[in-house]
Amino acid sequence: MPEAPKEDALRPFDEMLEPDGTVRMAYGQYGEWLDSTSKEFLNKKNSLADMMFRRLGITFTVYGDEAATERMIPFDIIPRIIDPQEWDFLSRGAIQRVDALNAFLDDVYHDQAILKAGRIPPELVLNNDAFRPEMLDLDLPRRVYAHIAGVDVVRTGEREFYVLEDNVRTPSGVSYMLENRQTMMRLFPDLFSMHNVAPIERYPTELRSNLRAIAPIGVDDPNVVLMTPGQLNSAYFEHAFLATEMGIELVEGQDLFVDDGLVFMRTTAGPKRVDVIYRRIDDDFLDPLTFRPDSMLGVPGLLSVVRRGRVSVVNAIGTGVADDKAMYVYVPEMIRFYLGEEPILQNVPTYQLRDPSDYKYVLENLENLVVKEVHGSGGYGMLVGPTSTKKEREDYALRLKANPEAFIAQPTLSLSTCPTYVEQGVAPRHVDLRPFVLSGQRTTVMPGGLTRVALNEGSLVVNSSQGGGTKDTWVLER
Amino acid sequence: MLSRTADNLYWLGRYVERVENTARLLAGTQRLSLMPIPKEEQGDLWRNLFQSDSERAAFEVLHDKYDELPVIDFMAFDRANSSSIRSCLFAARENVRGARHVLTTEISQCINETWMNTKDCTLDQVVEQGTQEYLDSVKECTHLLRGVIYGTMRRGEPFMFWDLGTTLERAENTTRLLLARSASFHRASRRDDGFDFYRWGTFLRSANTYSAFRQLYRELDPVSVADLMILNTQIPRSLLACVEDTAEILRTLKREAACADMSEQLAAELRTLSLDSVFRDGLAGFLHDFRKRIHVISDQIRQDFIMVR
Numbered sequence: 012m013p014e015a016p017k018e019d020a021l022r023p024f025d026e027m028l029e030p031d032g033t034v035r036m037a038y039g040q041y042g043e044w045l046d047s048t049s050k051e052f053l054n055k056k057n058s059l060a061d062m063m064f065r066r067l068g069i070t071f072t073v074y075g076d077e078a079a080t081e082r083m084i085p086f087d088i089i090p091r092i093i094d095p096q097e098w099d100f101l102s103r104g105a106i107q108r109v110d111a112l113n114a115f116l117d118d119v120y121h122d123q124a125i126l127k128a129g130r131i132p133p134e135l136v137l138n139n140d141a142f143r144p145e146m147l148d149l150d151l152p153r154r155v156y157a158h159i160a161g162v163d164v165v166r167t168g169e170r171e172f173y174v175l176e177d178n179v180r181t182p183s184g185v186s187y188m189l190e191n192r193q194t195m196m197r198l199f200p201d202l203f204s205m206h207n208v209a210p211i212e213r214y215p216t217e218l219r220s221n222l223r224a225i226a227p228i229g230v231d232d233p234n235v236v237l238m239t240p241g242q243l244n245s246a247y248f249e250h251a252f253l254a255t256e257m258g259i260e261l262v263e264g265q266d267l268f269v270d271d272g273l274v275f276m277r278t279t280a281g282p283k284r285v286d287v288i289y290r291r292i293d294d295d296f297l298d299p300l301t302f303r304p305d306s307m308l309g310v311p312g313l314l315s316v317v318r319r320g321r322v323s324v325v326n327a328i329g330t331g332v333a334d335d336k337a338m339y340v341y342v343p344e345m346i347r348f349y350l351g352e353e354p355i356l357q358n359v360p361t362y363q364l365r366d367p368s369d370y371k372y373v374l375e376n377l378e379n380l381v382v383k384e385v386h387g388s389g390g391y392g393m394l395v396g397p398t399s400t401k402k403e404r405e406d407y408a409l410r411l412k413a414n415p416e417a418f419i420a421q422p423t424l425s426l427s428t429c430p431t432y433v434e435q436g437v438a439p440r441h442v443d444l445r446p447f448v449l450s451g452q453r454t455t456v457m458p459g460g461l462t463r464v465a466l467n468e469g470s471l472v473v474n475s476s477q478g479g480g481t482k483d484t485w486v487l488e489r
Numbered sequence: 490m491l492s493r494t495a496d497n498l499y500w501l502g503r504y505v506e507r508v509e510n511t512a513r514l515l516a517g518t519q520r521l522s523l524m525p526i527p528k529e530e531q532g533d534l535w536r537n538l539f540q541s542d543s544e545r546a547a548f549e550v551l552h553d554k555y556d557e558l559p560v561i562d563f564m565a566f567d568r569a570n571s572s573s574i575r576s577c578l579f580a581a582r583e584n585v586r587g588a589r590h591v592l593t594t595e596i597s598q599c600i601n602e603t604w605m606n607t608k609d610c611t612l613d614q615v616v617e618q619g620t621q622e623y624l625d626s627v628k629e630c631t632h633l634l635r636g637v638i639y640g641t642m643r644r645g646e647p648f649m650f651w652d653l654g655t656t657l658e659r660a661e662n663t664t665r666l667l668l669a670r671s672a673s674f675h676r677a678s679r680r681d682d683g684f685d686f687y688r689w690g691t692f693l694r695s696a697n698t699y700s701a702f703r704q705l706y707r708e709l710d711p712v713s714v715a716d717l718m719i720l721n722t723q724i725p726r727s728l729l730a731c732v733e734d735t736a737e738i739l740r741t742l743k744r745e746a747a748c749a750d751m752s753e754q755l756a757a758e759l760r761t762l763s764l765d766s767v768f769r770d771g772l773a774g775f776l777h778d779f780r781k782r783i784h785v786i787s788d789q790i791r792q793d794f795i796m797v798r
Contacts, residue, residue, distance in 0.1 A: 065605065066598045068586070242586050251589035260491050261590040277492045279646065279742070279794040 024168045024427040037094035056198050057088050069248050085480035091429045091462045098486040102456045104356030105162045109448040112333045114349035116156035120146045125348050131341045141331030152225040156327040160448040166427040173359045177334040181291050184461040185447050186249035191483040209458035209486040215256035221451030225323050226286045233286035236260045240292050240308045250291050269312035274322045289325045336385045336419050364415035373420040377404045380420040397423050441465045443473050458486035492795045495650045497588035502654025504581040508574050509631035510662035516624040517695025535560045537669040562612045591647040599637045603630040653738045660731035664780050671773040674711040732756045748789035755782050
């Protein structure tokens, strides 16, 4: 059974202020600026930010009725600031983790050495829904599977960071990272001349050059496209944004077809070969001939072209087996096994309900734990023990008893807080961080990432579907 | 470029142009209705804006009389009417979203702002604030949008498909405008009370061609008006200018395209057209035939660019 982390549940770690109220180093200059800035000024900037995002059209459209209501993820005008040492630690940790995950994926679709060595129970991998036997023995360019990864990190103390989960399927949010920065630079140019903020604007260029680098063998000038489920998808803005920034075509499944062992797109000048597909569609919907037959979003026959090595799909098909919540607990083991290193970033201690002693502990301590579905995402279907009612816990316990394998539990971490602009003024709110890691040529991470903030007082849930917002994340350069 | 994206841009051009034209049509008709109109024309004024059985049927499901307010409500705000100003702006915005990656941020921001400013307009509000002011603001939006596209987009295939949609829709709209008043072209009445002058002046203004007309023609008579609107290539909305522009764009897009041949053929026929014979055989008949030719060209464009095998 894992050991509970050391933490002071009563007083969360604040990233700006020490317990005695002094301003931490990273926030030194910002703190002074904030003190000398009026509430009216912030109010004005806040409404301006709101208008800028609306004009950009970064909205979710909730379709279905003609009124087409549109919602926006709230943006917080106060930046989160990370000092150079902290970032050095975080970025090394995130890169290490993604390198291990890529090595793991290459291994489980080839020799399965880690399973043979008994370091991970084989059935957890081989019986996993996200494991794709179709990908076995297929050699991918540069042996990279997760070209784009989002590693969700939370902080609980001065030197305490935990990885909450790895996202190596189709992680989203990078457009918010980039747009948040653009918006902040327009709103507060003075702050940028005061601070040495590490730039992140090269992300699309770097992604594009990675995508070109993993084209099928023999293709010199690859046609790279971004594949979206379509305009109704809630992340469509991001898909269009990235296609624009990279200068590549934005395609839907209906624009692609397979002929003569190759993938083509329909253009005004007839069919044109496609070499690299950065897809933002789940595996299940990619190819109705192999996966879900009812999918209208995919391309029939796509997998057969992938198998022949004539098109590269990014992230690779079958990466889901590495970021499943049941696999999460083994990531430190992967780091040791493949890289021969100790993990830089820690896992959150995790109870697996398929283990009888963990099962017993979880059922007896529901009010102190967060329970999640192994295959869930987006903050749906989870139980946050400390804020739940007795009735909710009893109902949840019934679900756990019916299918223990489907759940994991973790202690409720006291996530760090950052100053946040709220109706009453500036107040601490809980945050997490998703740095984006790119692999292809070499593994890199953009300085910063997407900071998500739980805008409701005391809330620990940062998901946008549950009242979360975003912040610009500043990594200060030395 | 991707066929679907080309289609998005083509329809963006069409919808924006349609919005502007509907606004012009409504503004012009309303101005005309302020005059003491001969009795036999009164009932037709608003009814003539509807030019097919299906258009009339759609209107008659909701309203029982072709009066100013119901017609404005239907043509500007009705969500069920896919050609209403509101519906066209929505569709224009969706097409911008679909082709977002080949458009500039300025274009996207412009359509978002237009949509935010107009989506909640209702007939009651607009009547209270002045219908002409509302219609002017709609026209301004379309000018702005066109200006942003013209001023910020690179001149390549995406731009040409937008331009193509614009010119074809223009051809259809001028046809619509002429058809709505085609009976007036044949009416012999030559009254000296200034009504004819007002009528033709209003008509020309709703096509934004009044001052051009004054510069180019001497007499304000039906044949001169028809000449301007059908054959004068200095007028960007004349039928011949639209067809010539269409042919030129198509030829640039694809030298050997069948739709380019068809457009050039139509332009050649128009250049040798005799307005006397058009007036003798009936203007409405000519316009209906012209519209059919435009539809055939539009279908061929789909074959040549969108459904390419």
